[in-house]
Amino acid sequence: MNANDELRMKKLLQQALPPVESNPEPGCDLWPSVLRRLDARAAAPPWFDWALVAGLIAFAAFFPASIPVFLYYL
Amino acid sequence: MQNEPSDILNEFRLGDLAAFETLFRLHQRAVYGWILRIVRNPAVAEELTVESFWRIHRAHARFQPSRGFEAWALRIATRAAFDWLRTQHPETELPAGLQAPAIADPAVTDEIRRKTAQAFQRLPPRLRIAAVLAIIEDQPQKDVAAALGVSVSAVKLRVFRALRMLRKDLQQQGITP
Numbered sequence: 333m334n335a336n337d338e339l340r341m342k343k344l345l346q347q348a349l350p351p352v353e354s355n356p357e358p359g360c361d362l363w364p365s366v367l368r369r370l371d372a373r374a375a376a377p378p379w380f381d382w383a384l385v386a387g388l389i390a391f392a393a394f395f396p397a398s399i400p401v402f403l404y405y406l
Numbered sequence: 407m408q409n410e411p412s413d414i415l416n417e418f419r420l421g422d423l424a425a426f427e428t429l430f431r432l433h434q435r436a437v438y439g440w441i442l443r444i445v446r447n448p449a450v451a452e453e454l455t456v457e458s459f460w461r462i463h464r465a466h467a468r469f470q471p472s473r474g475f476e477a478w479a480l481r482i483a484t485r486a487a488f489d490w491l492r493t494q495h496p497e498t499e500l501p502a503g504l505q506a507p508a509i510a511d512p513a514v515t516d517e518i519r520r521k522t523a524q525a526f527q528r529l530p531p532r533l534r535i536a537a538v539l540a541i542i543e544d545q546p547q548k549d550v551a552a553a554l555g556v557s558v559s560a561v562k563l564r565v566f567r568a569l570r571m572l573r574k575d576l577q578q579q580g581i582t583p
Contacts, residue, residue, distance in 0.1 A: 333570050341569040342541050348522035349446075351543050358438045358452050363430060365456045370463060 415471035426466070430459055433476055437483045440553070443543045444487040444535055454490055458483040477552050484535065484553040491531035518581055525575040529568055536564035537572075 333341075392399050417425035437458055442451035461482050469478060526534065539550045540561060551558045576582075 333573060338569055341573050344522055345541055348519040349526060349542050352443050356439045356442050357435055358455060362434055362452060362456055366430060366459045369456055369460045
């Protein structure tokens with residue numbers, strides 16, 4: 333593809349997909365949504381908590397005799 | 407690009423929510439506009455702006471105030487937009503009425519424009535982002551490079567590869583650009 337082809341392709345692309353208007357604004361204030369997202373993610377347990385629970389369940393499945401020990405320490 | 411007092415940047419780095427809100431208010435339009443230019447869908451751009459600021463907050467401890475907030479925020483926003491583009495089906499139609507009116511070239515028919523837009527949607531997201539920002543939105547290549555976390559040469563290469571793939575796709579449909 334030479335320089336002329338490149339220029340033609342650029343012009344065609346600009347015709348097919350015109351630029352977005354300048355200085356677009358969101359339709360509403362997004363701060364409440366950001367706060368909700370922060371709260372939701374903060375409430376979700378981190379992945380290593382789930383990994384620990386899965387590990388304990390697997391351990392209890394393989395060694396059922398350990399269940400009373402776990403219950404004792406809860 | 408906005409300049410904010412360094413104490414706000416330092417407070418944000420330490421996790422202060424009020425400082426984060428100040429930075430959000432200062433930069434949400436820039437981040438939203440940047441994302442909209444990439445995804446070209448206002449509803450998705452709003453959603454990704456929220457996602458980007460959530461990622462920004464999560465990464466506050468890694469923020470370096472000396473490098474400025476907006477460039478860092480745009481880089482995170484670009485990554486969020488890239489992640490979204492990767493999940494999209496290439497044939498997803500662009501919403502109508504978003505773009506500024508183009509000066510129509512009578513030699514380019516509506517059919518060719520439509521097929522070009524569809525072919526563009528089929529490009530790999532990595533190339534599409536570089537091309538949409540550098541060619542369609544006419545953003546400075548150094549800004550595009552900073553947002554993508556690559557060199558200016560890499561942006562030029564991606565744009566060239568995008569145009570070459572687009573041309574090949576159109577040629578396969580019998581269109582000679």
